[in-house]
Amino acid sequence: xxxxxxFARSLPLSGRxxxxxxxxxxxxxxxxxxxxxxxxxxxxxxxxxxxxTASFPxxxxxxxxxxxxxxxxGARYTVFLGAGAAMLACLIGTSLAxxxxxxxxxxxxxxxxxxxxxxxxxxxxxALVMVxxxxxxxxxxxxxxxxxxVPGNFRIxxxxxxNVVSLDFVTVAQARGERGLHIALREVLPNMIHPLLADFGLxxxxxxxxxxxxxxxxxxxxxxxxxxxxxxxENMSGLVDGAPAIVVPAIAIAxxxxxANLLIDSLKPVEKQG
Amino acid sequence: xxxxxxxxxxRIVAGSKAIVDGVSFEIARGKVLALIGxxxxxxTTIALALMGHSRFGATISGEVLLGETRVDxxxxxxxxxxxxxxxxYVAQSAASAFNPSRTIMSQVTEPxxxxxxxxxxxxxxxxxxxxxxxxxxxxxxxGARYPHQLSGGQLQRLMAAMALITRPELVILxxxxxxxxxxxxxxxxxxxxxxxxxxxxxxxxxxxxxxxVAQMADQILVLNQGRTKEQGAAEQILxxxxxxxxxxxxxxxxPTERSAPAVVAGDxxxxxxxxxxxYGRLPxxxxxxxxxxxxxxxxxIGxxxxxxxxxxxxxxxxLPRSAGSVRLGGEELPKGIDGRSREQFRRVxxxxxxxxxxxxxxxxxxxxxxxxxxxxHGLKGAEAKAEVARLLDMIRLPADLATRNVRQLSGGQKQRxxxxxxxxxxxxxxxxxxxxxxxxxxxxxxxxxxxxELRRELGIATVFISHDISTxxxxxxxxxxxYGGTAVEQAxxxxxxxxxxxxxxxxxxxxxxxxxxxxxxxxxxxxxxxxSEVGDDLCRFLPRxxxxxxxxxxxxxxxLRAGDGFALLCHHELQTLRELTA
Numbered sequence: 001x002x003x004x005x006x007f008a009r010s011l012p013l014s015g016r017x018x019x020x021x022x023x024x025x026x027x028x029x030x031x032x033x034x035x036x037x038x039x040x041x042x043x044x045x046x047x048x049x050x051x052x053t054a055s056f057p058x059x060x061x062x063x064x065x066x067x068x069x070x071x072x073x074g075a076r077y078t079v080f081l082g083a084g085a086a087m088l089a090c091l092i093g094t095s096l097a098x099x100x101x102x103x104x105x106x107x108x109x110x111x112x113x114x115x116x117x118x119x120x121x122x123x124x125x126x127a128l129v130m131v132x133x134x135x136x137x138x139x140x141x142x143x144x145x146x147x148x149x150v151p152g153n154f155r156i157x158x159x160x161x162x163n164v165v166s167l168d169f170v171t172v173a174q175a176r177g178e179r180g181l182h183i184a185l186r187e188v189l190p191n192m193i194h195p196l197l198a199d200f201g202l203x204x205x206x207x208x209x210x211x212x213x214x215x216x217x218x219x220x221x222x223x224x225x226x227x228x229x230x231x232x233x234e235n236m237s238g239l240v241d242g243a244p245a246i247v248v249p250a251i252a253i254a255x256x257x258x259x260a261n262l263l264i265d266s267l268k269p270v271e272k273q274g
Numbered sequence: 275x276x277x278x279x280x281x282x283x284x285r286i287v288a289g290s291k292a293i294v295d296g297v298s299f300e301i302a303r304g305k306v307l308a309l310i311g312x313x314x315x316x317x318t319t320i321a322l323a324l325m326g327h328s329r330f331g332a333t334i335s336g337e338v339l340l341g342e343t344r345v346d347x348x349x350x351x352x353x354x355x356x357x358x359x360x361x362x363y364v365a366q367s368a369a370s371a372f373n374p375s376r377t378i379m380s381q382v383t384e385p386x387x388x389x390x391x392x393x394x395x396x397x398x399x400x401x402x403x404x405x406x407x408x409x410x411x412x413x414x415x416x417g418a419r420y421p422h423q424l425s426g427g428q429l430q431r432l433m434a435a436m437a438l439i440t441r442p443e444l445v446i447l448x449x450x451x452x453x454x455x456x457x458x459x460x461x462x463x464x465x466x467x468x469x470x471x472x473x474x475x476x477x478x479x480x481x482x483x484x485x486x487v488a489q490m491a492d493q494i495l496v497l498n499q500g501r502t503k504e505q506g507a508a509e510q511i512l513x514x515x516x517x518x519x520x521x522x523x524x525x526x527x528x529p530t531e532r533s534a535p536a537v538v539a540g541d542x543x544x545x546x547x548x549x550x551x552x553y554g555r556l557p558x559x560x561x562x563x564x565x566x567x568x569x570x571x572x573x574x575i576g577x578x579x580x581x582x583x584x585x586x587x588x589x590x591x592x593l594p595r596s597a598g599s600v601r602l603g604g605e606e607l608p609k610g611i612d613g614r615s616r617e618q619f620r621r622v623x624x625x626x627x628x629x630x631x632x633x634x635x636x637x638x639x640x641x642x643x644x645x646x647x648x649x650x651h652g653l654k655g656a657e658a659k660a661e662v663a664r665l666l667d668m669i670r671l672p673a674d675l676a677t678r679n680v681r682q683l684s685g686g687q688k689q690r691x692x693x694x695x696x697x698x699x700x701x702x703x704x705x706x707x708x709x710x711x712x713x714x715x716x717x718x719x720x721x722x723x724x725x726x727e728l729r730r731e732l733g734i735a736t737v738f739i740s741h742d743i744s745t746x747x748x749x750x751x752x753x754x755x756x757y758g759g760t761a762v763e764q765a766x767x768x769x770x771x772x773x774x775x776x777x778x779x780x781x782x783x784x785x786x787x788x789x790x791x792x793x794x795x796x797x798x799x800x801x802x803x804x805x806s807e808v809g810d811d812l813c814r815f816l817p818r819x820x821x822x823x824x825x826x827x828x829x830x831x832x833x834l835r836a837g838d839g840f841a842l843l844c845h846h847e848l849q850t851l852r853e854l855t856a
Binding site: 154167168169174175176177178186187190193274 | 589591592611614616619620622623624626628631632633634635636639645646649654695699
């Protein structure tokens, strides 16, 4: 715990704000459903798109459901599905990129062309086909979104890794007789971690958008559950009234993604330390 | 005559640290002042201050007078009118100072056009005149080329052309020949000197090389840590320095003979025979053979592109040889790094030129040194820690440096750590690739001394690759001279000192500036006597050879001529060579 506090103290103000927002949303995602005043699909309001009142702190949605409750239930899909898919995408993409950069030659060629092929498939159509074939489930959504963002991460990570691999200390390691795994993980990866984190932040935002897009088409998280993106989409008709039902989930997405990126940007790159 | 440039009590502060503190000097019109010092001494900072420029966050105080103009008080518009017109700057690395996507002519004439001093046509005429004055090849057409089509020496001269085209009053030359080969340096220095004199400009020459400065300067100012150590006429500083620091610089510039020559005992430890190597289809090494005994040092000399670094890479297995054999203690080493055993890796260690890139910036000194210990010797925990401390002690760095990040070290410290990492493997052969060329003379001399001491104590055979012939001469037991990937001469130290040399070696030796004024004027740039010929078997040096024999050198391969302790490839008889190179 002390470690967390000293870490927080070492961050600049923007980083602390980011950290605070990320922790807040993590907490909501973890315990939200326990604290939510109403069940996720309960119709509790007589009116639709009602404004902020004492009984409905964030108003009600287009079917008269409590927005606060739906938000608290929905946050976990966006946070865990989004972050999970982004992590999976970055893990796969970066591993393949390191393999390509360290091995070089035909390995690099095969991997790069395979990624080029994958990148040429339109992500939404790909998702549609997959969902149509296998039916929508959380596991499938995670897989689809991860696969969609692997090639982008691979491209960036490979470009970074190829630059690092050309440096003398990698040659020194090769001349020392080091195996590829050591070179990839100990010599190359630490030198590209910061741009990779920034890339992770971007991918996370994209994935939240892709998930809400899928939900809009009815292929994502299935009703009565909804992630933050689908909360925005389903309440779109409330835009003209300025209903909190559409404003609040939008703000939620914004704070979550901006918070994550503020936090990542404030982690000092290695070269600026000391 | 009043001074043309006068600087009084110049002080440049960045943050709370004074980079330059209380420096004053005056230069008469048309004279050359040299600023000398190690890196970090503030010499470039002073030079830039004369253009009214300071790096971000630094403030200039004091008085900088150019003619009647107070440079330090000019506003942005005044500075814009000054720079490139009255004061011009020639940077160290011309290769990175040119825009690769524009032609030479458009870049050289730019100062004139920006300041609206001439029409495009006039500017181009002036540029061609300058190209001619700077002894550039094809002065009429060279302007149409792009920077990547020209050599480093040519670019450096073109950079001077860019600076001189506005006929500035003051030219600032910032280490303009440091990145060049010695043979190129002579030509560039000559061209600079003539061109500056013809424009009649006052010049400031920034350098760390005393011998070069001796050729160029009328006055010398010695700097250390932003303070003036000594200042005076060039003759006096070079021949009767009064300050201790100047004396240290002078001593480091001329390497002293090694105290104890190697005790070369037993059979050859490293044996390279008939090695050929190529990058793709481009051949870089041609039939190289060498032998090295335990504790001995072999110096490999050559210009850039001669294949000297490639030789180290081939021995280390980083570039697989295409023919020939490399034996270590009688055991043949596999061609590439695939198939070499960990023990074979351990016995051959490579130390790179540039410690900035050779050390992984995310690791600490301790991590850097501990890796080979764990990898080769299985040392872990307290044992490894003790060994790291011992290594740091051996390279004379304090033990508490182990927890520091390698980024936080100075250039000299980095190079020591770089060396210690190789020593951690307890190697039999150490391949040192230009280990001192990125360092200041004083620091470099200390590193050399360290290598020599370790070699004697640990009995490591060293291959010492360098472009600096005087260092190699003072430091090595054997010398191998490479030209275009061919070993044109090979000799032991005694024979090398006695002095029958290949014409190329001779050219190299005569291109090293001597620390006396007037050397440059005497140095003859030897021109090739035969037009350039290309042939696989012919002597590679033929296109540049001043003593080539028509009908033989351009017709057949050069024979190997061996004498007492040396061998070289040349058509001339040894006796003739002795006379030619005397």
